[in-house]
Amino acid sequence: MKLRLTNATVRHPAARTSAPAALRGLGLAVAQGEQVAVIGPSGAGKTTLLHLLACAQRPAAGSLQLDDTDPWALPRGALERLRGRLFLAPQVPPLPPRQRVVTAVLAGRLPHESLWASVRSLVLPTDTALAEHALARFDVADKLFDRVDRLSGGERQRVGLARALASQASLLLVDEPLSALDPARAQQALASLTQAARERGATLIATLHQVDMALRHFPRVIGLRGGALAFDLPSAQVTPALLHQLYAQHLEELAPTAPPAPDAPVAAAPVPMQCR
Numbered sequence: 001m002k003l004r005l006t007n008a009t010v011r012h013p014a015a016r017t018s019a020p021a022a023l024r025g026l027g028l029a030v031a032q033g034e035q036v037a038v039i040g041p042s043g044a045g046k047t048t049l050l051h052l053l054a055c056a057q058r059p060a061a062g063s064l065q066l067d068d069t070d071p072w073a074l075p076r077g078a079l080e081r082l083r084g085r086l087f088l089a090p091q092v093p094p095l096p097p098r099q100r101v102v103t104a105v106l107a108g109r110l111p112h113e114s115l116w117a118s119v120r121s122l123v124l125p126t127d128t129a130l131a132e133h134a135l136a137r138f139d140v141a142d143k144l145f146d147r148v149d150r151l152s153g154g155e156r157q158r159v160g161l162a163r164a165l166a167s168q169a170s171l172l173l174v175d176e177p178l179s180a181l182d183p184a185r186a187q188q189a190l191a192s193l194t195q196a197a198r199e200r201g202a203t204l205i206a207t208l209h210q211v212d213m214a215l216r217h218f219p220r221v222i223g224l225r226g227g228a229l230a231f232d233l234p235s236a237q238v239t240p241a242l243l244h245q246l247y248a249q250h251l252e253e254l255a256p257t258a259p260p261a262p263d264a265p266v267a268a269a270p271v272p273m274q275c276r
């Protein structure tokens, strides 16, 4: 899926009226199959941008086009079908605790399936091979029949990524996919995610706090600051000076920190991040 944002401004409904807009006058064009990392300090608007692109947040001004269509001009049914072609993977995947991993992964496909197929797949997962294949990409295939609430935070995050791949969406919007992973797992997960998206020609946009990972794995990097575009460049052209400007007054977010304990639980312990 290709997309275009024109002069897009987003205000959160719950934000104080005096608060600046979460995104201000953003312009962006992403071609089908492109892979883009979004970086920037905390509060820059990275998650809001993903929500805007996922049609979960309506622009207060400006416009969004997905495959040359303004989603907000579509009738409700057509908007739902369009939403079914994209997948927003939040930082903490919303996996029902008592569900089996196989069911949770296959639930990523639900928007693409008929009601009957959806119900059948929730009761009796039929495409276990697809789930296992997606899980294997993130080295958690052995958890196929485990319950979600018996996974570590890192395993849960990798199951969330497998669910995104199982979705078959043509636009993958992934919010901080590495926050619960140790550096080696993070490298592996990002390599698998980018490769899988490339193989099937899906567009991939990921927000990342790990600037080094963004530069290594993505050909194009967008820097957001204060809700506005700071830069939009091929990763080879993102210089240390640009990064210092982007994180000015937040330089501690650029400083490397101790890596998280392998597969540290998301909720139980603070998650150290390299650029938070």
Ligand SMILES: Nc1ncnc2c1ncn2[C@@H]1O[C@H](COP(=O)(O)OP(=O)(O)OP(=O)(O)O)[C@@H](O)[C@H]1O
Residues within 6 Å of the ligand: 012, 013, 014, 015, 016, 022, 040, 041, 042, 043, 044, 045, 046, 047, 048, 049
């Ligand atoms: N639900 C909300 N209601 C009101 N304001 C919000 C809401 N969510 C985010 N904001 C505000 O919008 C701005 C952008 O937030 P956003 O979560 O998009 O930033 P971010 O770059 O993803 O931050 P982080 O890296 O900390 O996750 C911030 O000023 C934030 O306080």
